[in-house]
Amino acid sequence: MGNISYITTLCFLAPLLINISGQETVTNDSISQQQSDDNIGGASVGRQLEIDKESYSFEYRFSITPMNKWYSMKDKALTDKGLQFGIDYTFLYMRSSKVISDANNKNTASGILNLQLGWNIINRKSGKNKGTLLFKLSDRHAYGSLTSPMFHGLNESGYYGLSGTGYHNYTMRILEFNYQQFFANQRLGFVVGKIDLANYFNFHGISIPSMHFVGYGSMVTGTGNWGNAGLGGVVMGRPTKQSYIMLGAIDVYGDLFQDGDFFDLGRNWENGDFMYMAELGYIPNFSERYFKRISLMAWKSPNYTSYGGNEVAAGEGIAFSSHWFFAQRFAPYFKFGFSNGAGENTFYKHDLQLGHGLRFRHYDMLGTSFSWAKPNIPDTKDQMTFEVFYRYNVSAHIEITGDYQYIINPTLNPNDNGLSYIGLRGRIKL
Numbered sequence: 001m002g003n004i005s006y007i008t009t010l011c012f013l014a015p016l017l018i019n020i021s022g023q024e025t026v027t028n029d030s031i032s033q034q035q036s037d038d039n040i041g042g043a044s045v046g047r048q049l050e051i052d053k054e055s056y057s058f059e060y061r062f063s064i065t066p067m068n069k070w071y072s073m074k075d076k077a078l079t080d081k082g083l084q085f086g087i088d089y090t091f092l093y094m095r096s097s098k099v100i101s102d103a104n105n106k107n108t109a110s111g112i113l114n115l116q117l118g119w120n121i122i123n124r125k126s127g128k129n130k131g132t133l134l135f136k137l138s139d140r141h142a143y144g145s146l147t148s149p150m151f152h153g154l155n156e157s158g159y160y161g162l163s164g165t166g167y168h169n170y171t172m173r174i175l176e177f178n179y180q181q182f183f184a185n186q187r188l189g190f191v192v193g194k195i196d197l198a199n200y201f202n203f204h205g206i207s208i209p210s211m212h213f214v215g216y217g218s219m220v221t222g223t224g225n226w227g228n229a230g231l232g233g234v235v236m237g238r239p240t241k242q243s244y245i246m247l248g249a250i251d252v253y254g255d256l257f258q259d260g261d262f263f264d265l266g267r268n269w270e271n272g273d274f275m276y277m278a279e280l281g282y283i284p285n286f287s288e289r290y291f292k293r294i295s296l297m298a299w300k301s302p303n304y305t306s307y308g309g310n311e312v313a314a315g316e317g318i319a320f321s322s323h324w325f326f327a328q329r330f331a332p333y334f335k336f337g338f339s340n341g342a343g344e345n346t347f348y349k350h351d352l353q354l355g356h357g358l359r360f361r362h363y364d365m366l367g368t369s370f371s372w373a374k375p376n377i378p379d380t381k382d383q384m385t386f387e388v389f390y391r392y393n394v395s396a397h398i399e400i401t402g403d404y405q406y407i408i409n410p411t412l413n414p415n416d417n418g419l420s421y422i423g424l425r426g427r428i429k430l
Contacts, residue, residue, distance in 0.1 A: 067397075070430065082120035088429035089113050090210045092167050094149050094403075096157040098419035100412065108152040109143040110167045112210065114175075122181070131181040134193075138175040140168040149214070149423075158413020160375050160383055161216035161347055163405070163421055165209045170257040173264070176229055186286065192233040194255075194265055197248050198226050200234050201277050201299075204323035204333040205291040206357040206367055210427055213355070215405045217371030217385035221319040221335055222351045225301045225343030227275055230254030230266030241285060248277040252301050253344060273304040291325035301343050315343030331357035341376030348373040355387075365391045381409040401425040 077083040093109040115137040122131030142148040147155050149164025157163065178193025191200075202220045206212040209219065216222055232250025239245065251266030252275045258264070268274075281295035296318065303314040317339025325331045334354045341349040355369030369387045389403040403423040410419050 067430075082124040084118040084120075086116045086429060087114070088116075088210070088427060090425065090427040092149050092164050092214065092423060092425045094152065094164055094421050094423035096152065096159075096163075096419055096421050098158070098410075098413060098416045099156050100158050104156040105146060106156070108146050108149045108156070108164065110146075110148045110150075110164070110169060111141055111143065112167065113139045128185055129182045131179065134176065134178050134180060134191075135174070136176040137172065139172040140166075140170055142169040153407075153410075154412065157407075157419055157421075158410040158416070159385075159407045159419065159421075160377070160380075160411030161222060161373075161385070162219075163216070164214050164423070165216050165219050167209070167214070168257065171259050173255070173257075173262050175255075177263070187238045189236045190233060193231075194229055194263075195232050195234065195248075195250060196229040196254075197232065197234070197250050197275070197277055200246060200248060201279050202295070202297045202319050202321050202335070202337075204293075204321055204335065205325055206323075206331050206333070206355070206365070210425075211391065211399070212357065212365070213367055213369060213387055213389060214403055214423065214425065215369075215385060215387045215421075216347070217351075217353060217373070217405075218355055218367075218369040218387045221317075221321075221337035221353070222347040222371075222373055223317045223337035223339035223341075223349065224297075224299055224319060225252075225275060225315045225317075225339075225346045227252055227345055228254030228257065228266070230264075231269045232274070238286065242283060244279075244281050244283060244286075244289070246277075246279045246281075249274045251275070252304060253306065256307060267307055268304060271304065273302050275299065275301045291323065291331070293324075294322045296320050299339075306344055312344045313342040315346055316340055317346075329359050331359065339376075346376060349376050350374040363393050365389075367391075375411045377411060380411050380414070383411050384408040397429045399425075399427045401427075 074085065089111065091111040096106045099106055117135040119133045120130050121133060123129050148169040149167035150162050153159030153161055153163035174194065176194050176196060178191050178195050180189065180191045182189040198220050202224065207219050213219060220226060227250065230251030232248065234246060234248040236244060236246045251269040252273045253268050254266045255264040256267065277297060277299045279295050279297040281293055283289045284292050298318045300316045301314060304312055306312050317337060319335065319337035321335045323331065323333035336352040338350050339346060351371060351373040353369065353371040355367065358366045367389045371385045373383045375383055386406045387404065389401055391399055391401040393399055403425060405421040406418065408418050410416060413419065
C-alpha cells in the first residue's frame with residue numbers, strides 16, 4: 001500500500017472518531033491504575049490491547065459517539081469468543097538541525113500500521129490461568145525516499161542511537177505471533193513463539209514510542225544487545241507476592257526484515273545462537289507491575305557469524321530499572337546499565353537514564369528525560385541526550401505529540417558538539 005493510501009485512510013477515519021461534545025471517553029496510557037493479571041510483558045501485544053480497551057470519563061474534549069457500534073462489537077467479541085483486537089496507525093516526522101554532510105537529508109518521516117489480535121482459548125470463563133494466542137501484523141514504511149526515523153541518526157545526522165525508536169521501513173509481516181499461558185493462579189507463566197524481548201525486560205511505564213518518548217536515550221538501556229523480534233520464549237515466576245523472576249531466550253538477531261518475508265523467525269536459532277536474559281524484580285503487587293517496578297536484568301549473547309558474514313563477539317551486561325507512578329499524575333523513572341560493549345545491536349558500554357512523565361486532567365502528558373552514555377566506539381566522547389514531548393489527546397483515540405531532542409557530542413558527527421531534532425507524531429487507534 002502506498003503512502004498516499006495510508007494518508008487518505010487517516011483523513012477518512014479522523015472525522016468518524018471526533019464529535020464535539022461536553023463529555024469524553026478516553027483510552028488510558030500504560031501507567032493506568034487498572035491492571036489485569038492476564039499479561040506478562042509491559043509492551044507485549046496483550047498489554048497493548050489492554051491499554052487500548054481501558055477507558056475513563058471526563059469533560060471538555062471530543063466524544064467518540066459515532067463509533068459506539070464498533071466498540072460494542074469489540075466488547076461482544078471479547079465476551080462471547082474471547083477475541084480482542086485493535087487497529088492503529090502512527091506517523092512520525094522529524095527534522096534534524098545538523099547532518100553529517102551536504103549529501104544527507106535533515107528530514108525523516110515514516111508511518112506504522114498495526115493490527116493486533118488476542119484470542120483467549122483456554123480458561124476464558126474461569127478468568128484465571130488463561131491461555132491466549134497473540135498476533136501482531138505490522139507494516140512500517142518511510143515516506144518517499146526519506147530514511148526512516150529509526151536509523152536517521154546512524155545514517156544522516158550522526159547521533160549514535162535510534163532517533164525514532166521503532167519507526168522502521170519494511171513490508172507487511174507478522175511481527176509477533178506467540179502463545180501465553182498462566183498457571184498456579186497467575187504465579188507462573190510463559191510466552192513462546194515469535195517475540196520481542198524489549199517488550200518484557202528493562203522497560204519503564206512511559207517507554208512505548210507510539211505514545212511516549214521516541215528517542216533511544218529515553219527507552220531501554222543502550223548497553224543491551226537488543227535484537228529484532230524472533231523465535232524465543234519467556235518464563236515468569238512469582239516466588240512471593242512482591243517479587244518476580246523472568247528468564248528469556250530469543251534468536252540473537254531475529255527477523256532480518258527482508259522484503260517479501262512475511263513470517264521470519266530469524267536464522268541464528270538454527271545454529272543454537274540465542275540471546276539470553278534474566279530479570280529479578282520488586283513490585284507492590286502483581287496488578288501494579290506495569291507502573292511500579294524495581295528490577296535488575298542480566299543478559300548474555302554468543303559469538304557468531306552474522307547473516308552478512310561479519311564475526312560478532314560475545315556480549316554480556318547488566319541493567320537496573322525503576323519506575324514508580326503515584327498520585328495519578330507523576331511517573332518518574334531511573335535506569336543505568338553496564339556491558340562489555342559487544343554484540344551486533346549494542347551501542348554503549350555504560351549508560352544512565354532518568355526522566356519523568358506528568359499526566360494532566362485529560363490524560364495529556366508532558367515527558368522529560370536525560371541520558372548519558374559511553375559509546376562502545378574507541379576514542380569517542382561521552383554522548384548525552386535530552387528529550388521532551390507533549391502528548392495532546394484530541395479524543396479517546398486520536399493523539400498528537402510534539403517532540404524535541406537535543407544530542408550533545410553526537411558520536412558519528414564529531415565535527416559538531418551538538419544537534420537537535422524537532423518532531424511531530426500523530427496516532428489513531430480503533
